Amino acid sequence: MEATTKLTTLAALPLMLLLLVMGVALPADLRSLTIDIMIFSIYAMAFDLLFGISNQLSIGQAMFFGVGAYGVLLPALRMGVGLWAAMLMALTLCLTLALVLGPLAVRLSEAYFVIITIIFGMIFYFLAMSWTWLTGGSDGLTFEVPPITLGFISYSVYDPIANYYFTLTFFIIVYFILKRIMDSPLGMILVSIRESEERTKFLGYDVVRYKLTAYVISAIFTGLSGALYAIRCRYASAEYFSIFISVEPIIWTLIGGAGTLVGPIVGVALLTPIAYYISALWKHYLIIVGLIMVLIFRFSPKGIMGYIVSKIRRW
Amino acid sequence: MSKLILETIGLTKTFGRLVAVDNVNLRVREGELRGIIGPNGAGKTTLLNLIIGALKPTSGKIFFYGRDITGLKPHVISQMGIATTFQLTNIFQGMTVMENVWISVQSRSKMRWNPFIKAGGLTDVSRKVEEICKLVGLEDKMDEIAMSLSYGDQRLLEIAIALGSDPILLLLDEPITGVSPKEAEEILKVVQKLSQAKTIVLIEHNVDAVLRIAKVVTVLNEGRVIAEGSPYEVSSNEEVQRVYLGAG
Amino acid sequence: MVETLLEMALLELAEKLLFTIANGVVWALITALVALGLSFIFGLMGIVNVAHGELYTLGAVLTWYSLTRLGSFWLGIALAPLAVGALGSVLERFAIRPVEGRPAYTVIVTVGIAFVIQQAVLATFGGWPQVMPDPMPIVVHFAGVRYPAYRIFVAAVSVLALMGLWSFLHKTSLGLSIRAAMQDRDMASAMGIPVSSIYVITFSLGAALAALGGALAAPIVQLHYLMGLDILCLAFIVVIIGGLGSLKGTFVTSLIICPLENVLSLFITPTEARVVSFVVMATVLLLRPRGLFGTIVR
Numbered sequence: 018m019e020a021t022t023k024l025t026t027l028a029a030l031p032l033m034l035l036l037l038v039m040g041v042a043l044p045a046d047l048r049s050l051t052i053d054i055m056i057f058s059i060y061a062m063a064f065d066l067l068f069g070i071s072n073q074l075s076i077g078q079a080m081f082f083g084v085g086a087y088g089v090l091l092p093a094l095r096m097g098v099g100l101w102a103a104m105l106m107a108l109t110l111c112l113t114l115a116l117v118l119g120p121l122a123v124r125l126s127e128a129y130f131v132i133i134t135i136i137f138g139m140i141f142y143f144l145a146m147s148w149t150w151l152t153g154g155s156d157g158l159t160f161e162v163p164p165i166t167l168g169f170i171s172y173s174v175y176d177p178i179a180n181y182y183f184t185l186t187f188f189i190i191v192y193f194i195l196k197r198i199m200d201s202p203l204g205m206i207l208v209s210i211r212e213s214e215e216r217t218k219f220l221g222y223d224v225v226r227y228k229l230t231a232y233v234i235s236a237i238f239t240g241l242s243g244a245l246y247a248i249r250c251r252y253a254s255a256e257y258f259s260i261f262i263s264v265e266p267i268i269w270t271l272i273g274g275a276g277t278l279v280g281p282i283v284g285v286a287l288l289t290p291i292a293y294y295i296s297a298l299w300k301h302y303l304i305i306v307g308l309i310m311v312l313i314f315r316f317s318p319k320g321i322m323g324y325i326v327s328k329i330r331r332w
Numbered sequence: 333m334s335k336l337i338l339e340t341i342g343l344t345k346t347f348g349r350l351v352a353v354d355n356v357n358l359r360v361r362e363g364e365l366r367g368i369i370g371p372n373g374a375g376k377t378t379l380l381n382l383i384i385g386a387l388k389p390t391s392g393k394i395f396f397y398g399r400d401i402t403g404l405k406p407h408v409i410s411q412m413g414i415a416t417t418f419q420l421t422n423i424f425q426g427m428t429v430m431e432n433v434w435i436s437v438q439s440r441s442k443m444r445w446n447p448f449i450k451a452g453g454l455t456d457v458s459r460k461v462e463e464i465c466k467l468v469g470l471e472d473k474m475d476e477i478a479m480s481l482s483y484g485d486q487r488l489l490e491i492a493i494a495l496g497s498d499p500i501l502l503l504l505d506e507p508i509t510g511v512s513p514k515e516a517e518e519i520l521k522v523v524q525k526l527s528q529a530k531t532i533v534l535i536e537h538n539v540d541a542v543l544r545i546a547k548v549v550t551v552l553n554e555g556r557v558i559a560e561g562s563p564y565e566v567s568s569n570e571e572v573q574r575v576y577l578g579a580g
Numbered sequence: 581m582v583e584t585l586l587e588m589a590l591l592e593l594a595e596k597l598l599f600t601i602a603n604g605v606v607w608a609l610i611t612a613l614v615a616l617g618l619s620f621i622f623g624l625m626g627i628v629n630v631a632h633g634e635l636y637t638l639g640a641v642l643t644w645y646s647l648t649r650l651g652s653f654w655l656g657i658a659l660a661p662l663a664v665g666a667l668g669s670v671l672e673r674f675a676i677r678p679v680e681g682r683p684a685y686t687v688i689v690t691v692g693i694a695f696v697i698q699q700a701v702l703a704t705f706g707g708w709p710q711v712m713p714d715p716m717p718i719v720v721h722f723a724g725v726r727y728p729a730y731r732i733f734v735a736a737v738s739v740l741a742l743m744g745l746w747s748f749l750h751k752t753s754l755g756l757s758i759r760a761a762m763q764d765r766d767m768a769s770a771m772g773i774p775v776s777s778i779y780v781i782t783f784s785l786g787a788a789l790a791a792l793g794g795a796l797a798a799p800i801v802q803l804h805y806l807m808g809l810d811i812l813c814l815a816f817i818v819v820i821i822g823g824l825g826s827l828k829g830t831f832v833t834s835l836i837i838c839p840l841e842n843v844l845s846l847f848i849t850p851t852e853a854r855v856v857s858f859v860v861m862a863t864v865l866l867l868r869p870r871g872l873f874g875t876i877v878r
Binding site: 068072074076121124125127128129131132133135136139140143144146147260264267271301303304306307308309310311312313314315318 | 622628675678679682684685688689691693694696700702812813816817824849851854862865
Binding site for chain 2: 213217219223224
């Protein structure tokens with residue numbers, strides 16, 4: 018844990034500076050790819066808090082991603098609400114949903130938790146597909162994104178550079194909040210629940226409450242990434258709820274290294290471009306994703322960051 | 333006589349047809365070092381699990397300082413001041429010794445929900461962690477990963493974790509079973525040292541060790557209390573001798 | 581005159597209801613085949629097999645290939661479970677065994693398997709839904725109700741398979757070993773039961789059951805490369821309500837949930853009917869976390 022902390026602090030600042038410069042320096046297509054990477058990274062980090070830190074494997078996070086996306090889209094489209102208000106509504110919706118469904122899920126064992134989150138995800142997917150009057154089904158809905166207002170100034174997300182810095186701001190905020198949480202007593206307690214839930218309970222911790230906290234925080238940031246993605250695409254569809262969206266953060270986290278926070282970002286940064294280019298060439302690239310999931314534990318159970326951290330520890 | 337700290341009345345636990353704990357009336361007083369012995373399957377661990385809330389009794393009541401704690405959740409019972417170690421070592425394997433004890437000490441801190449402080453930055457917690465590690469003799473191994481410790485040291489860490497929550501009543505479930513004689517001596521020394529400040533219930537398979545350090549000994553067999561008294565009284569009890577001879 | 585009209589309307593409604601319930605029971609038996617495998621694999625090995633839906637898909641798609649390439653639907657029903665059962669034993673041995681004992685890892689591995697199968701089916705079978713002709717285009721008249729013969733055949737085969745499974749588990753020594761290993765794995769291993777071969781057999785059997793379900797369902801559902809998702813969701817709901825690892829619970833719950841969903845679908849959309857099942861599941865989980873028939877607290 019110490020080694021990770023040092024490593025990430027060391028790497029974080031130059032990376033942030035690089036990201037700041039990249040916004041203006043990059044050509045349009047790479048800039049847009051970087052925006053995607055940052056959005057998915059928020060999703061991946063939120064997933065890492067849930068899976069990597071507190072060992073709650075959810076295969077239904079697309080539910081929050083989709084609700085976040087539609088939570089921004091629908092108020093803006095149907096009620097003409099401003100961007101900040103729409104985003105606030107999206108996050109509130111995710112918070113509420115997590116508070117309703119979370120208590121049902123987090124008190125269950127590992128296996129039951131996986132199953133029930135799969136069911137959550139599928140029910141939302143089926144509903145989103147069938148309620149076309151609300152969601153537009155798999156064709157989806159497009160909307161005009163309201164401008165980003167900051168006091169008297171306002172920017173349009175249709176300006177790619179404005180959109181870049183808009184996303185970057187959230188990326189940095191989420192990174193620092195989650196980093197803070199992981200270093201705080203709460204983070205430590207979640208790790209101890211991962212290591213031995215029984216023991217933690219008998220030390221006087223209300224384990225269910227801590228697990229629920231992790232679930233809710235993860236839900237809110239997953240919703241945020243969905244909202245940002247809808248804003249960036251000016252579009253959302255029922256496919257945002259699909260199981261593929263739920264499975265993606267698993268891959269990112271495993272490749273990058275679960276429980277390291279930076280690892281999942283590395284995973285996203287590595288896989289997103291690959292997915293872009295390979296899927297253009299070969300549409301069944303998901304077979305590769307599947308094979309990675311089957312084989313990864315044999316070759317690299319700790320992921321890239323886990324490998325680096327273990328090397329540093331040995332010094 | 334000092335105050336009654338733990339009392340069970342008619343405590344019974346059945347699993348299907350098996351009566352694991354049968355009408356047990358236990359009275360432990362403040363400052364006592366109570367030993368509980370009995371052959372395998374006597375119901376020692378089940379009794380412990382009932383007290384800490386891991387199992388719900390079929391009938392009977394458990395009182396802690398006169399307050400009924402029967403059926404309360406484990407974390408609530410723990411917060412009231414009862415801590416336990418486990419027969420099967422139950423420590424946070426992937427974390428360091430310091431982190432292991434830290435988690436335990438933190439469970440009594442009011443700051444545990446504050447996300448804006450750093451876990452390592454709480455000085456009073458860190459000081460307490462150090463104190464406890466010194467007490468059990470792990471102060472030189474604080475940065476080692478728990479799973480790399482020797483088995484005897486893991487047992488000591490188990491005790492350290494239990495101490496972290498600053499319990500009034502400390503339950504030890506077979507702390508020396510399976511460790512080398514030399515390590516066992518060390519652990520027993522720690523237990524004796526602790527007993528000067530805390531009430532301890534020591535559940536052990538190793539009869540000699542318990543008879544040597546406990547002041548009052550309770551003997552269980554097939555879920556029932558068959559004898560209770562000073563080590564001398566208990567060891568000269570005929571039924572106890574029969575049970576132990578019979579059990580080999 | 582008014583009375584007879586009313587009577588006719590009621591009669592029609594009753595007939596429709598009866599037909600729907602009958603369909604629900606047939607569907608319940610197919611679901612039971614799939615869910616039993618799922619429950620069985622979990623009960624013995626503690627593995628949540630997310631790829632189970634895809635094994636069902638494979639059963640259906642292989643049967644479709646048997647009909648279109650070999651010209652025989654019936655051959656497909658016989659061969660698909662065998663082929664998928666063989667695949668199951670390979671998967672258990674080479675993909676799942678290396679991560680055994682780590683629940684999260686095994687789930688992720690089975691998700692990976694699901695993706696590979698899904699995409700392989702998409703690549704060969706294509707992304708468009710296909711409908712199969714009725715292999716037994718006869719309508720049976722029974723007590724004034726007309727019912728397709730093929731569905732009766734499906735019910736009969738499913739019941740036979742379930743009875744076969746039951747007697748296998750209760751009357752053969754291999755079945756006894758499996759049940760012993762389900763009760764207490766370490767004890768079984770100590771008694772000399774070869775637990776690792778039992779795992780291969782169980783997983784393979786579960787896979788074959790799922791494929792049989794898929795093969796039987798092929799002519800009455802739309803064939804699609806994602807058809808496994810729907811049945812997986814239903815099977816999970818059934819297994820949770822019945823109690824993970826409880827075979828009796830799985831069977832009884834299928835017979836309750838599927839007709840219920842079918843009847844509800846007369847009034848609301850099938851998806852909304854699924855939401856009702858979900859609410860039933862949530863209620864059961866809240867009131868009785870181990871499920872209706874479960875013995876293990878999970």
